[in-house]
Amino acid sequence: MxxxxxxxxxxxxxxxxxxxxxxxxxxxxxxxxDRDGGTVRGVCPYAAAVLATATAESGAAALVLTTTCDQMRYAAAMVERGRSLPVFLMHVPATWQTSxxxxxxxxxxxxxxxxxVQIGGAVPGAETLARVARRYEAVRRQVVERRAVLGAREFALAVAEVRGFIDEGGTNVRAAITPARNISIPTRIASEGPSLALRVSIGRLSCRNNKSGNESPRSKVRSPACSETAQTPSAGIPLALLGGPLLADDHGILDxxxxxxGRIVxxxxxxxxxxxxxxxxxxxxAQDPLDALVDAYFGSIPDVFRRPNTAMYDWLGRELPSRGVRGIVFRRYLWCDLWHAELQSLREASPxxxxxxxxxxxxQSSANRTLARLEAFLEMLSGASSLGKRPSSIRREDDGAAGGCRDDACLLRFDHRP
Ligand code: SF4
Incomplete structure (x- = not known):
């Protein structure tokens, strides 16, 4: 296929x-x-990864990109210019309120x-499309229902699986979401990259057909590089991770x-x-399956590029309290204007x-800086919890603050609204 x-x-x-x-x-x-010849200054790391890996050797018949940001438009133009792979640039309007x-x-x-169809596909009948759509939805629902028993990395990988090919019975993804008894937590910092097992399935634009028996997310987590520390998903300070897409190497931040x-809920x-x-x-x-897909995707997905992007805040307004989130880790790529521009609005709106x-x-310094900031953030949140109230200010170490907040933590801002 x-x-x-x-x-x-x-x-x-x-x-x-x-x-x-x-x-x-x-x-x-x-x-x-050192390995790939360098990134282009001004290109966000995610778009750079698309550019670096869209090659004829990828095994893919084509690459589909969208117009959801300028960097992706740029990536599509570069791939098309290089003629390394047929590329389809899908226009996704930022506005969504009009018919x-x-x-x-x-x-x-x-x-x-x-x-x-041009690259070898066949025009689907309405029945076929409806059947496939039901299959995907059933498997997605199963993955979401398992969220509470999966570790953050396992859940992230399961979500990635449901975006890929799902076979007739959905068995390839269902097998991947059976909860693990022990959650493996690498003690190393995220910069060291993905586990050994994960490395074999990434690294270039890969084309996997799950029918061929690829590893499940669970097996990827259980790698020799991971320690078998016992920690249940229910432990830790509940956090949200918000921002652009994670690269495969980035899953280490969850661990x-x-x-x-902490715990990404x-x-x-x-x-x-x-x-x-x-x-x-x-x-x-049943009536018009393509229309149903339009509603489920265009009509439902809350994202930063949408104008207005109020649906994203509505979604956060529902999900943050219902999951008991106590802090947001806002992760944005350098040179990503969309997410950077959102930071201030988020701070003003976040409870x-x-x-x-x-x-x-x-x-090089990114990993250690990230670790220091996360440590300070979690230290501050656990301190707020032990005092039974949220802190009203952050003091620097040289102010003599108990617990010693680092300079990095001064990036935090608190909402003082009742
Ligand atoms: S992270 Fe930002 S700049 Fe990069 S591809 Fe996504 S939206 Fe575009």
Missing amino acids: KCVAYVSPMVPPEWITAHGLAPSWQQLRTVRR AARQLYRDELLRLGRFL TIESLG LDATESGERTLPGPLDEARL VPVLDLDAAGDE
Whole structure:
């Protein structure tokens, strides 16, 4: 089966599968100066990873990108110019409140369909599309239901699995979400990269067909590089992780947070549960399955690029209290204007403290800086908890503050509203 690589949650994998092709959600690797010849200054690390890995050797028949940010448009233009791989740039309107915007998204899906047929796919009938869509939704629901018993890394990898190819019975993903008895927590910092087992499945734009018996997320977590520390997912200070997509190397931050006494109960990154599609409307699915997909994706996914992006704040307003979140780790890539511009609004709107983490890709000092900031953040949150109230200010070490907040923690800001 030919494989179609993609990196945007606004592309429905059901649509690709219904065309008889295998969607492949990419877990890209950080571009490093020493190994990959350097990043381009001004290009966000995620877009740089797309550029570095979109090669003819990838095994993919095509790459689908979206217009959700300027960096992705740039990446699409560069891949097209290099002719390394057929690339389809799908226009996703930032506005969403008009029927014209919705119609444009639907038309773009139809245009994508014609492209898929050109590269070897088949036009799907309505019944086929509805059947595939139901299959994906059933498996997605199972993954979300298992969230509470999976570690943060396991859940992130399971979410990545449901964005890929799902076979007839959905068995390939179901096998991957059986809860592990022990959660493996690497004691190393995230910069050391993914576990040994994970490294074999990433590193270039890969095209995996899950029918061939690839590793489950659980097996990836259980690597020789990980210690078998026993920690249940229910332990630790509940946090949300918000921001752009995680690169495969970035999953270490989830382990790092857990090893420092935190727990990601809400993965609101672009690659996390925030961007899973909404529930399918069964009546609409029976009547017009493509329309049902438009509603589930274009009509439901709250993201930073949308104008207005109030749906993202509405979603956070529901999910933060319902998960008992006590702090937000806001992780943005250097040179990502979209997320950087959102920081101030988030701080003003958030009912809990926000830690701003900028990720610079291959910058050497990045890992230690991240660790220091996370330590200070969690130390502050646990201190607030032991005092039985939230702190009203952050004092620097030289102010003689108990607990010794680092300079990094002064990036935090608190909401004093009742
Ligand atoms: S992280 Fe930001 S700049 Fe990079 S691809 Fe995503 S939205 Fe675009």
